[in-house]
Amino acid sequence: MADTSHSSSLTAEGEAYWKANLRLIVGCLIVWGIVSFGFGILLRPLLSGIAVGGTDLGFWFAQQGSILVFLVLIFFYAFRMNSLDRTHGVDEE
Amino acid sequence: MDQYTLNILVVGATFALYIGIAIWARAGSTSEFYAAGRGVHPVTNGMATAADWMSAASFISMAGLIAFNGYSASAYLMGWTGGYVLLALLLAPYLRKFGKFTVPEFIGDRFYSRTARMVAVVCLIVASVTYVIGQMTGVGVAFSRFLEVDASTGLFIGAAIVFMYAVLGGMKGITYTQVAQYIVLITAYTIPAVFISLHLTGTPIPGLGLFSEHTASGEPLLGRLNEVIQELGFGAYTVQDGSPLAVMNMTLFTLSLMIGTAGLPHVIIRFFTVPRVADARWSAGWALVFIALLYITAPAVGAMARLNIVDTIYPNGTAEAPIAGADRPDWMNNWEVTGLLNWDDKNGDGLIQYYNDKSDGFAATASERGWQGNELTVNNDILVLANPEIAQLPGWVIALVAAGGLAAALSTAAGLLLAISSAISHDVVKATINPNISEKGELLAARISMAVAIAVATYLGLNPPGFAAQTVALAFGLAAATIFPALMMGIFSKRINDKGAVAGMLAGLIFTVVYIFMHKGWFFLPGTNQFPDTIAGSLLGIQSTAIGAVGAVINFAVAYVVASRTADTPQHIKDLVESVRVPRGAGAASAH
Structure with a gap:
């Protein structure tokens, strides 16, 4: 089930990963809003x-x-995130 | 072979297929019942999601809405697809990582609050039950038109089929049945559209045909359509009402449909069935591919059908006399029986005058010609079903469309029923009434809840409350104003606490429901509304169908203000949020 047991302190790597994800989301949503x-x-x-x-x-x-x-x-987004997962070492396997 | 036998054969064959899948895909554990054992391939899940999502409304009603509303119906096209971008970027991967079984469960755990979980359960049940009524009545209508049984017999047959695969197989049975139903419905939708597009434009791809040349007149199809309907006093098909209020309403309506789509629980739980977080991301893309195959075709079906209807009524052009009632084609006779198409010879000349009698500009022309009002009314909902008959396609195409309409309604009904029954067995029975229930006991509770949910849905389908058609606004409004903001804040903010989330959901819920009731009548009772449901007459200048987006903004704002004035979230919740944000550690949950 949910992996809540792992270490809580956010590493610099984890923070960079989340920031990169947010940038990607904002960029995609801007395009999403402009076309529709x-x-x-x-x-x-x-x-x-x-x-x-x-x-x-x-x-x-x-x-x-x-x-x-x-x-x-x-x-x-799926393509970029799956490669971000790997470069930041948070992918699933 | 006559049409009736063909219909029975084709519909019977698809039903036999669904039952075969039900027997093959029985569920043995709660994980299989709630999430198909989390072993569904992302493309398979995409296809199942497309069938889950595309209801009788998408299959039967949408092209008709576009045909008779033109450009302004684009809100449905953008709203019902744009929601998948939100789902893919903001919700699906994180909720898959969380790795539980229901949407209220995430809300309850993340906001460490049983109240939050119960508010979510109530919203889920209200939104899903109102939605399922429409599917069940759709099943009844399709049966009575094509199989000549009465609507209630049709409804019982449909309910029995859903019972087979949903009670036996849970999510596992539903998933593989939905894949089969998708193939049936997309084939049924596409084949008549291809024939009609070839006939009108010479292009076999309807989505391209829409923007091509109309072979008969040598003009662009949409230009031709604008011309003929304007000659009958209607507004141009492609015209936009540019007044600021109209533009604002279309924008808010589109946004409400988008966030409502992303917040509908029966769609979200489909993404719990894939093995990994990365699969949830791909799967949302595949879902939209399969949805787009229908949604790119729908506007072509709408425009071409509208042109076909005008050409049928005015075979020699709109300046000449329309056809005589005695010469009307068979499909009009067939549909007049259902009451969904009506010809009323108001001026007694035996001809069918079809025009816009509400246009002041056209009134002079109409009285000059001796017309005394529009004589032909066509219900939006018959357009797709009547399409093969209008285009004079062979009998097997008509039978296929009947099977497609049933597949669209049954697949959505099953997905909704699973969302309802898992909320009851998992969020109410297991979490509140009997936390020590065994795995076997919970599986039995899930099956019993499913059976009860089917019985309730069948009852409501037989005795639809008068407000059935109005409630779609309620389902999307609730999902948009309560569930979507709660999920998004749960993932993207560590600061929103239990009190903030509960206050936000309640504020969004109460605002949206009260606003809808004030415009559509309290509990949808006719005459109890304080304001007319028009742009000009409404309380805030916003139609009640577009209010969900405003409710969502209120939810976000209230949650933020309340959370910033109350105790911070505890450390273990911040850890939980961090863990749903990274994919690592999700794979272990899958049981193949």
Whole structure:
């Protein structure tokens, strides 16, 4: 079950790992917000000049583009975190 | 072979498959019952999560919502997928590392508070039960339309199938059945969409077809759609209501759906089934891949179906007379029987006038033509189910869509029922009533809770409370305002203590529920609302469906203020938080 028994004091390595993780999360969430709330909703009027198949780029982001970016973001995060785990020695095996 | 026999054969074959899986995947331990022994491959779990998540609402209702609301329905598309980014980055890997069985268990342990655990149990049960009612009624409707039995017989058959694999197999049985159900539902959704896209645009991929040229007119498909519906007085399909209040509501609604999705317990517990923390991260990505296969197709299905309906009613263009009622195609007759499609010849000319009679700009044209109101109403929910008939596809495609709708409803119902029954057997019976219960005793308690939950869901499906359709806002609002913030603070803050978490969850819960009741009626009783549920009339200028995001902000703020004025969290809790933040040490929990 949960490994609560291991040493409590946070090592410098552990702290660097968590900070790197937080930076990665913030970066990914900025992109997440820009493509959906930004391009798809709030900034759509600014993108209205860019035509895409009978409508504009904002409509494409709202109905299709944001979903594709979400996919890229999750796989990018998983890939980067799994390598961060290894470089900081906190991976599972 | 007639359509009825085909439907029976295809639906019967899928049910036989689910029962076969139930017998093969029986659970022998609580770990298997609650978490499938934590031995599920991340891709398999991704597929099961997709079926778990995509309910009757995604399969049956969403394309219809998009067809009749156009751009503004994008909130569903972004909201129901964007939540997976939050789940993958903020919750799933850490909760997998924690390595227990239920969502309230994490909240109870992390905030060292039985009260916090019980508040979480209440939120989980309310959100999941309201959600499951919709699935059960969906099963009844699909049966009555395609298999010509009455809705209650259909509901009993569906409940019996879920009973087989959920009670016997728990999470293990549900996981492998959901994989089979995903394959059935995605095939059923995609095949008609491909045919329709080929027919309208010549492109076999519906997601590309949506932005391609409409073969018949030589214009872009969406441009053509805008044109024909505007000629009938409707607003343009792709237009955005740019008023600040409308933009704010769409933003908050999308955000509420996103954090509500990430906070729904039946989705979160799926990530407890994979062997490692790294697998939980990959698995969230795979879940979204399988979900996106449907969600990229849905807006194409919506737009193409809307165009097909207009073309069916106005075969010679919107400037010419519509078709006569006597000449209407069979699919309209079939659906009129269910009451979900209705033709009312208001001006008695025998023709079907379909237009927007609420448009002031179009009123002059309508009266000039002798039209006395819109004569055709189409329920959002029939669009996907009627699609193969509208496009005149072969009978086996219609049968497949029936099986797909049932797969979507049953897979989600089973996931919800597991979340409910494990909260009862693990968080209530084991944690509160009888802490010394044996492994065998708990497994039996889990099976009994599951059977009771199925019985309650079936009863509610047979006698749906009048408010069933309204309660989706409640399920997402509760998950967004209570469960998501509590989980996130539990992982990302060491400072939020027991009192902060309980105060935050209660504040988010009470605010959200009261706001929804004030706009939709107290306990959803009609006429008891203080404010109309429109953007302009609402208390804060926010529709009740979009209020979950505000409830979440209140939860965070109250928790922070209360925690900063009360005793710090004890050392062993800080250690617990540190341990969930690193993956090392999680693998040992798996039992293959």
